[in-house]
Amino acid sequence: MKIVVCVKHVPDTTATLEIAPNQKTIETEDLEWVMNPYDEYAVEEAVRLKERFGGEVTVLSLGDEEAENIVLTALAMGADRGIILQPEEPITDPYLIAKVLAGKLSEMEFDIVLFGKRSIDYNNHQVGTMVAELLGIPSVSSVNKLEILDGKVRARREIEGGAAEIVEVEMPVVITAEKDLNQPRYVSFRGLALARRKPIEYEDVEVEGEEGLEIEKLEYPPEKKPGRIVGEGPEAVPLLVKLLREEAKVI
Amino acid sequence: MGGILVFAEQRDGEFRRVAFEAVSEARRLKERIGGPVAALLIGHNVGGLTETLGRYGAEKLYVADHEFLARYSGEAYRNIFLDAIERMKPSMIVVGSTAMGRDLVPRIAAKLGVPAAMEVTEIIVEDGVVRVKRPIQMGKIIATYRLRSEPYIIVIRPNTFPVEELEEPVSPAVEVIDASKHIEGVRDRVVDFVAAEKKMMDLTEAPVIVSGGRGLGGPEPFKMLWELAELLGGTVGASRAAVDAGWISHDHQVGLTGKIVSPNLYIAVGISGQIQHKVGCINSKVIVAINKDPEAPIFEFADYGIVGDLFEVVPRLIEEIKKLKQSKS
Numbered sequence: 001m002k003i004v005v006c007v008k009h010v011p012d013t014t015a016t017l018e019i020a021p022n023q024k025t026i027e028t029e030d031l032e033w034v035m036n037p038y039d040e041y042a043v044e045e046a047v048r049l050k051e052r053f054g055g056e057v058t059v060l061s062l063g064d065e066e067a068e069n070i071v072l073t074a075l076a077m078g079a080d081r082g083i084i085l086q087p088e089e090p091i092t093d094p095y096l097i098a099k100v101l102a103g104k105l106s107e108m109e110f111d112i113v114l115f116g117k118r119s120i121d122y123n124n125h126q127v128g129t130m131v132a133e134l135l136g137i138p139s140v141s142s143v144n145k146l147e148i149l150d151g152k153v154r155a156r157r158e159i160e161g162g163a164a165e166i167v168e169v170e171m172p173v174v175i176t177a178e179k180d181l182n183q184p185r186y187v188s189f190r191g192l193a194l195a196r197r198k199p200i201e202y203e204d205v206e207v208e209g210e211e212g213l214e215i216e217k218l219e220y221p222p223e224k225k226p227g228r229i230v231g232e233g234p235e236a237v238p239l240l241v242k243l244l245r246e247e248a249k250v251i
Numbered sequence: 252m253g254g255i256l257v258f259a260e261q262r263d264g265e266f267r268r269v270a271f272e273a274v275s276e277a278r279r280l281k282e283r284i285g286g287p288v289a290a291l292l293i294g295h296n297v298g299g300l301t302e303t304l305g306r307y308g309a310e311k312l313y314v315a316d317h318e319f320l321a322r323y324s325g326e327a328y329r330n331i332f333l334d335a336i337e338r339m340k341p342s343m344i345v346v347g348s349t350a351m352g353r354d355l356v357p358r359i360a361a362k363l364g365v366p367a368a369m370e371v372t373e374i375i376v377e378d379g380v381v382r383v384k385r386p387i388q389m390g391k392i393i394a395t396y397r398l399r400s401e402p403y404i405i406v407i408r409p410n411t412f413p414v415e416e417l418e419e420p421v422s423p424a425v426e427v428i429d430a431s432k433h434i435e436g437v438r439d440r441v442v443d444f445v446a447a448e449k450k451m452m453d454l455t456e457a458p459v460i461v462s463g464g465r466g467l468g469g470p471e472p473f474k475m476l477w478e479l480a481e482l483l484g485g486t487v488g489a490s491r492a493a494v495d496a497g498w499i500s501h502d503h504q505v506g507l508t509g510k511i512v513s514p515n516l517y518i519a520v521g522i523s524g525q526i527q528h529k530v531g532c533i534n535s536k537v538i539v540a541i542n543k544d545p546e547a548p549i550f551e552f553a554d555y556g557i558v559g560d561l562f563e564v565v566p567r568l569i570e571e572i573k574k575l576k577q578s579k580s
Contacts, residue, residue, distance in 0.1 A: 095366035125369045126357035133361035138438040141354045159350040162447030179508040212366045212400035227554035234567035248537045250516040
């Protein structure tokens with residue numbers, strides 16, 4: 001089975017972010033980067049599919065040195081080779097990102113392409129599904145259980161209110177991963193060292209088209225005033241209820 | 252042509268509340284965008300639902316009704332959506348951010364060759380320029396985007412845009428879209444549907460959420476959170492710690508790898524309030540924290556806090572709410 005998994009680097013979730021003086025980007029110096037959490041589930045699933053059905057896992061990413069570290073992590077988890085596409089300028093428009101990825105994928109052979117359902121940095125939540133549409137292949141998004149039966153994919157996606165849909169599709173297919181699809185494995189230092197021996201290709205890509213979504217301004221959310229401690233223990237409950245009713249007017 | 256096309260999501264004959272939020276917002280923007288407010292309704296036996304949308308200002312409805320559409324199919328719904336867009340040629344498309352909306356929108360956006368603005372919390376239209384605000388970087392930053400390619404596709408966060416019923420409802424003109432040709436050749440099929448164990452309100456739409464964390468110590472105490480939530484007309488949430496411990500299922504998780512919620516009232520019980528949880532609940536109108544640790548970060552952003560043992564505080568809270576309800580009735 002030929003599997004491709006697309007990964008993205010994002011600022012460490014606990015990092016404090018600073019808006020650059022241009023007010024359109026964040027300061028990236030000194031920033032720690034990690035693999036987008038949803039992509040970890042995608043990589044883990046890709047490696048499990050390979051372990052079960054044989055084949056090869058290719059990691060595909062967009063970017064520069066930060067991307068390389070993330071691709072290395074995926075290789076350490078068990079992927080076989082990496083491809084890093086390098087546009088001249090960084091792109092944030094999700095349609096243009098999808099176009100670049102679909103362009104590369106259209107030259108490749110694959111049965112399954114896996115993505116995280118969304119990236120936690122720009123939260124555009126669309127690239128994986130868009131890539132499938134641009135390639136003209138089916139897709140299932142936000143999948144938390146994946147099975148392959150008689151060459152067909154059965155994917156479970158959670159919908160609201162605790163219900164779930166089981167979707168059946170043929171390969172080739174794009175799947176985007178929800179949390180709980182699996183339990184991603186840890187990467188050891190030794191694993192990372194070994195991953196350095198695996199091949200990573202770099203490729204310049206041209207981005208055609210204008211940005212349809214243009215960031216004009218970044219700002220910090222309004223500071224939330226710290227609230228107050230109403231009291232201690234169950235004796236504080238009547239006052240809390242009074243405040244919720246008369247001051248906050250929410251009950 | 253122009254105008255605004257809203258996707259009016261329904262499942263099993265019930266509209267999602269965010270559909271009304273989307274139609275209401277479209278009506279507020281109508282003057283500035285120009286053209287009518289239309290809604291797209293897809294499903295099976297949905298004929299009885301058409302008048303409802305007129306109450307919020309939908310003047311026109313595109314309706315596709317077919318047995319196959321009783322369950323969501325990304326490709327079939329996409330084909331119908333594109334047909335409606337082709338007929339109406341809207342300037343703007345508004346969809347709620349739901350499991351269905353987030354699957355459907357990238358499909359139509361890709362076919363139209365434009366990006367979609369997801370999880371939007373504000374739409375600003377000035378002198379013909381469309382901008383949106385949306386939280387990025389886990390809510391640490393609010394970004395203002397200018398939308399440059401028509402049609403502008405905007406996916407709104409539930410519980411954020413007010414629902415407004417018109418004093419004089421309109422009776423929408425219905426245009427039927429023949430679904431049969433759009434179903435042909437569809438490759439994704441829902442072959443099975445797993446109903447919820449307990450029919451519950453979705454977290455993103457609930458007006459009240461009572462959430463439990465590590466402090467609960469096990470699955471059992473969630474029962475009292477359910478009791479409190481039901482008394483307040485809401486539902487139950489959880490922190491990642493509680494979900495990962497297996498005390499409650501993932502669809503209840505609030506936070507970074509769970510849901511982003513914005514209820515009127517969020518009660519965090521035994522939750523310390525790490526950044527990963529904070530990003531999920533910070534948009535709640537009022538946050539109440541109950542925690543035995545006065546140093547817990549949750550108290551830094553809760554509006555009201557009680558320091559104490561949750562096993563004493565929550566039962567008392569249930570008792571007081573019951574009293575309140577009795578005195579009201």
